[in-house]
Amino acid sequence: xxxxxxxxxxxxxxxxxxxxxxxxxxxxxxxxxxxxxxxxxxxxxxxxxxxxxxxxxxxxxxxxxxxxxxxxxxxxxxxxxxxxxxxxxxxxxxxxxxxxxxxxxxxxxxxxxxxxxxxxxxxxxxxxxxxxxxxxxxxxxxxxxxxxxxxxxxxxxxxxxxxxxxxxxxxxxxxxxxxxxxxxxxxxxxxxxxxxxxxxxxxxxxxxxxxxxxxxxxxxxxxxxxxxxxxxxxxxxxxxxxxxxxxxxxxxxxxxxxxxxxxxxxxxxxxxxxxxxxxxxxxxxxxxxxxxxxxxxxxxxxxxxxxxxxxxxxxxxxxxxxxxxxxxxxxxxxxxxxxxxxxxxxxxxxxxxxxxxxxxxxxxxxxxxxxxxxxxxxxxxxxxxxxxxxxxxxxxxxxxxxxxxxxxxxxxxxxxxxxxxxxxxxxxxxxxxxxxxxxxxxxxxxxxxxxxxxxx
Numbered sequence: 531x532x533x534x535x536x537x538x539x540x541x542x543x544x545x546x547x548x549x550x551x552x553x554x555x556x557x558x559x560x561x562x563x564x565x566x567x568x569x570x571x572x573x574x575x576x577x578x579x580x581x582x583x584x585x586x587x588x589x590x591x592x593x594x595x596x597x598x599x600x601x602x603x604x605x606x607x608x609x610x611x612x613x614x615x616x617x618x619x620x621x622x623x624x625x626x627x628x629x630x631x632x633x634x635x636x637x638x639x640x641x642x643x644x645x646x647x648x649x650x651x652x653x654x655x656x657x658x659x660x661x662x663x664x665x666x667x668x669x670x671x672x673x674x675x676x677x678x679x680x681x682x683x684x685x686x687x688x689x690x691x692x693x694x695x696x697x698x699x700x701x702x703x704x705x706x707x708x709x710x711x712x713x714x715x716x717x718x719x720x721x722x723x724x725x726x727x728x729x730x731x732x733x734x735x736x737x738x739x740x741x742x743x744x745x746x747x748x749x750x751x752x753x754x755x756x757x758x759x760x761x762x763x764x765x766x767x768x769x770x771x772x773x774x775x776x777x778x779x780x781x782x783x784x785x786x787x788x789x790x791x792x793x794x795x796x797x798x799x800x801x802x803x804x805x806x807x808x809x810x811x812x813x814x815x816x817x818x819x820x821x822x823x824x825x826x827x828x829x830x831x832x833x834x835x836x837x838x839x840x841x842x843x844x845x846x847x848x849x850x851x852x853x854x855x856x857x858x859x860x861x862x863x864x865x866x867x868x869x870x871x872x873x874x875x876x877x878x879x880x881x882x883x884x885x886x887x888x889x890x891x892x893x894x895x896x897x898x899x900x901x902x903x904x905x906x907x908x909x910x911x912x913x914x915x916x917x918x919x920x921x922x923x924x925x926x927x928x929x930x931x932x933x934x935x936x937x938x939x940x941x942x943x944x945x946x947x948x949x950x951x952x953x954x955x956x957x958x959x960x961x962x963x964x965x966x967x968x969x970x971x972x973x974x975x976x977x978x979x980x981x982x983x984x985x986x
Contacts, residue, residue, distance in 0.1 A: 555799050556798065556799055559605075559803055559806070560601050560602050560605045562802075562803075563625065563802050563805050566805075567633055568594075570810070570813040571634070571837065573813055573817060574813045575832060576637070579829075583638070583841045583884065584837055587638070589636040589637055590636070590643055593636055593647060594633075594636055596647065596650055597633055597650050600654045601628070601629055605624070608620070608621075608624070608657075608661040609664045612797055612941075614664065614668075614925075615932050616925035616926075616944075617937075618790060618937070618944075618948070619941070620660055622948050625801065626836055627839045627843075627901065627952055628657050631902075632653055634840025641848055645847065649843070652915060655914065656917060658918070659918035659919055663922035663926055666926060671973060672973075673973050673974070675974060696766070731962045734962050736763060738946030739964040739968060740760075741764045741946075742783050742945050744763065745757050745943075746945075749783075749787045750936075751980065764776050765777065775949050779945055783942045783943075786945055787938050787941075787942035788938075790937055791936070809832060812824070812827065812831065813828070815828070835952075842897075842898035843901065845896065846898055846903070846906045846907060850907055851910075853871075854871040855907065855908060855910060856870060858908045859871070860876045860903075861955065861958075874893070876955075877897040878893045880896040881895055884896070898953065899951065900955055903956075905918075920956060924956070927969060928944075928965060928968065931972040932968075944968060946964060947959060
């Protein structure tokens with residue numbers, strides 16, 4: 531055998547081995563993550579946060595085993611390598627929404643065993659539809675690139691105007707709130723939004739589009755000033771409404787950019803192992819404590835970012851098994867065609883049903899992910915499958931628009947949109963949350979925006 535043939539054979543064997551390891555390691559990572567989530571829920575989340583919906587009842591062993599198996603099977607059928615920006619969002623949804631949505635309702639048990647089984651199958655089906663859509667080829671969307679000077683002139687004029695509008699609206703409410711002050715600041719911000727309905731869209735565009743884009747672009751072209759400007763922009767937005775995800779988002783943008791940029795095919799299992807480590811370490815450190823930095827970090831991550839999305843799926847399922855579906859009439863625009871059976875926003879209807887109004891009359895806004903807010907609220911459990919199809923179509927168009935740029939740049943720029951999808955309506959994330967605007971930006975951005983970092 532010639533040297534060249536031997537080298538080619540060795541290379542082929544190594545490639546097959548790497549793919550095999552990645553594919554067979556993922557089910558093990560997913561099963562470990564499910565176990566860590568369940569252990570943390572029993573050990574810390576439920577004992578500390580049970581009064582806020584984190585109840586624990588011993589789950590049906592068959593349903594629990596089914597959830598573990600379905601999660602492992604789904605990960606095998608999901609894309610293992612990152613070739614499109616939305617695949618990063620898909621896996622973030624997998625670990626922060628899908629797994630908690632499979633397990634938490636089993637612990638809370640608002641509904642019976644059959645309904646819980648149907649929920650498991652529906653969630654898996656919705657995610658599977660998104661996963662299978664990645665087998666569709668992207669289309670070559672025609673681009674209309676601006677010159678670099680024109681693009682950045684329009685961008686920074688819009689950026690400045692939106693920040694001025696935000697400053698004018700919240701000038702009497704600006705405050706860098708501590709974790710204990712968050713909800714008081716949000717209550718004041720809610721009054722401002724009621725008086726200025728459009729300001730909420732301005733805030734979303736800054737926090738989900740403009741500031742993350744500045745950070746991602748600054749990282750791509752090694753311009754620290756733009757990274758700092760985008761990060762300070764997020765701090766400013768946080769000072770208006772005390773949204774913790776906005777304050778932490780610059781860190782998430784940076785982590786996603788560098789981890790995806792250096793990825794050689796192991797990003798997904800590493801993300802799973804990171805989640806496992808986070809649940810294990812935080813739980814070990816925080817048990818027995820009720821305050822302090824570690825307690826606050828554990829509360830923001832384990833409880834707020836993981837348990838609440840799962841608990842809200844359980845709440846939405848029970849609520850809409852007993853009350854009218856919206857058939858998407860809760861969405862602006864659709865409400866002009868269909869009558870909305872609820873007087874308050876969907877999040878407040880759910881919050882009022884489970885928690886009622888506080889002593890100061892404030893109702894918790896229980897926004898949830900799009901599987902719950904659009905799927906279950908709109909059509910019941912079959913709505914999860916419908917939203918899976920809609921989300922798959924949206925991701926396909928987004929990836930087609932972004933195909934000329936690197937996955938690292940696009941995925942990190944889309945960080946705010948990814949966070950939005952975990953706790954809001956799909957249509958809100960698309961229109962007001964910035965996904966539609968990013969589609970447009972990817973079409974009109976200059977050809978040489980990223981220089982050598984461009985995907986071509």
